[in-house]
Amino acid sequence: GDSVTQMEGPVTLSEEAFLTINCTYTATGYPSLFWYVQYPGEGLQLLLKATKADDKGSNKGFEATYRKETTSFHLEKGSVQVSDSAVYFCALSDGVGGSQGNLIFGKGTKLSVKP
Amino acid sequence: NAGVMQNPRHLVRRRGQEARLRCSPMKGHSHVYWYRQLPEEGLKFMVYLQKENIIDESGMPKERFSAEFPKEGPSILRIQQVVRGDSAAYFCASSPDRGSYEQYFGPGTRLTVT
Numbered sequence: 001g002d003s004v005t006q007m008e009g010p011v012t013l014s015e016e017a018f019l020t021i022n023c024t025y026t027a028t029g030y031p032s033l034f035w036y037v038q039y040p041g042e043g044l045q046l047l048l049k050a051t052k053a054d055d056k057g058s059n060k061g062f063e064a065t066y067r068k069e070t071t072s073f074h075l076e077k078g079s080v081q082v083s084d085s086a087v088y089f090c091a092l093s094d095g096v097g098g099s100q101g102n103l104i105f106g107k108g109t110k111l112s113v114k115p
Numbered sequence: 116n117a118g119v120m121q122n123p124r125h126l127v128r129r130r131g132q133e134a135r136l137r138c139s140p141m142k143g144h145s146h147v148y149w150y151r152q153l154p155e156e157g158l159k160f161m162v163y164l165q166k167e168n169i170i171d172e173s174g175m176p177k178e179r180f181s182a183e184f185p186k187e188g189p190s191i192l193r194i195q196q197v198v199r200g201d202s203a204a205y206f207c208a209s210s211p212d213r214g215s216y217e218q219y220f221g222p223g224t225r226l227t228v229t
Contacts (some may be wrong), residue, residue: 036220043119043206043222044158046215089157101210102148102171103218105157 002027006090006106013080013113021075021109023064023090031092033057033066033073034103038087047075047088058084080113119209119221120124122190134194134201136224140209142169147190149182149216152204164190197228 007022025031036044048057053068062077071075073090090106128134130217140147142182145166150158164184175182179197184190192213204225208218 028165042205043121044208045220046217049217070199101218102163102174103150103158103208104151104160106156107157 002031002092002094002104004090004092004104004106006088006109008107009087009110011109011111012108013111014081015082015113017084017113019075019077019080019083019084021088021090021111023073023075023106023115025071025073025090025092027071027092027094031094033064034093035062035064035073035075036091036105038089038108040086044089075112080111082113082115085111085113119144119219121205121207121208121221121224123224124147125225125227127229129134129229130198131196134197134226134228136192136194136205136207136226137189138192138207138209138221139189140207141219142213144209144211144219146210146212147184148208148210149190149192150206150208152223154203158206161192170212194226197226199228202226202228 003026005024020077035047036050037047038044048059050057050066056065064073064075087108089108091103147164149161152158162175162182163171179195181193204223206223207221208220
């Protein structure tokens with residue numbers, strides 16, 4: 001079945017450092033890909049998305065490019081801030097296919113940014 | 116436009132009791148998804164409902180768990196005879212239609228079974 005694998009954390013960075021969180025997926029169809037962020041004690045918020053190959057999702061300085069050839073959707077940010085400390089989840093949805101839009105999540109990567 | 120609402124935010128139950136979790140989707144959304152997040156794990160899909168219909172319950176445990184989304188009122192996830200292993204965060208998400216790829220999440224209900 002479909003699955004998402006993302007790098008294990010925790011990841012600890014200094015403020016203004018470059019961030020990469022790797023995410024690869026396995027899917028039978030052509031899924032949409034997402035990054036969600038979860039701040040402590042809160043629900044998930046959609047950070048960015050890409051619905052087809054070569055699409056780049058971006059938001060709040062974060063970017064991720066849908067790479068069909070490598071089945072990847074790595075999250076990047078050029079300069080992290082303390083306020084970016086959270087858990088980041090990579091997810092896919094194959095839309096109207098077998099899962100009918102259910103999201104399949106990776107295990108999450110906890111990011112801590114130190115001042 | 117209010118977001119997805121869940122209540123209670125925290126729920127403590129003793130083993131053997133029933134837990135009832137509520138989810139009110141965003142206005143105009145008729146599709147509801149329930150997910151469970153175990154400690155140190157990602158979210159796992161449980162069930163997908165539309166108004167008065169269960170569309171996909173492939174992620175729901177076969178026993179003790181049930182869900183509904185009535186014509187009026189919130190969606191309810193019911194866990195009967197809770198056990199310690201049910202302790203988790205339960206998240207509800209909603210979307211406007213079946214073809215939408217975006218789901219909007221509520222703040223979750225954290226269930227603790229003592």
